[in-house]
Amino acid sequence: MIAYCCDGCGKEMKKGDLRYTVRIDVRAAYDELEIGLSDLVRDYRAEMLALIERLRHKDPKEIEETVYKGFQFDLCPSCQQAYIRDPLRFHPEQGGEPDTEIDIDGFLRSLGIPPDENDDQRSR
Numbered sequence: 259m260i261a262y263c264c265d266g267c268g269k270e271m272k273k274g275d276l277r278y279t280v281r282i283d284v285r286a287a288y289d290e291l292e293i294g295l296s297d298l299v300r301d302y303r304a305e306m307l308a309l310i311e312r313l314r315h316k317d318p319k320e321i322e323e324t325v326y327k328g329f330q331f332d333l334c335p336s337c338q339q340a341y342i343r344d345p346l347r348f349h350p351e352q353g354g355e356p357d358t359e360i361d362i363d364g365f366l367r368s369l370g371i372p373p374d375e376n377d378d379q380r381s382r
């Protein structure tokens with residue numbers, strides 16, 4: 259039974275297959291706040307009203323995304339290899355073979371995660 263699709267290459271993954279989750283938070287960055295005398299005497303009310311007027315006809319989702327946008331992806335082992343090598347220029351075809359010297363499946367089984375019944379059909 260197909261439980262997940264790799265968001266990198268589209269490979270179908272069954273429940274119990276090794277997969278990776280990538281969570282990305284894109285947030286607006288702010289410098290440390292420094293308050294001076296000029297900040298204390300500024301007319302914030304007028305600035306706020308002007309800002310509200312400028313935002314009035316904008317798409318709320320677009321405005322929200324200028325401050326925060328989150329993503330979550332599922333990756334197969336091959337795409338995970340490509341992703342961690344160069345996260346900002348990730349291409350699934352750069353994945354190659356997962357490192358077979360490290361038996362991650364064996365490790366997961368030792369934690370009590372059931373082995374995959376159709377392991378021999380898994381593409382390597």
Ligand SMILES: [Zn+2]
Nearest residue numbers: 264267334337
């Ligand atoms: Zn993939």
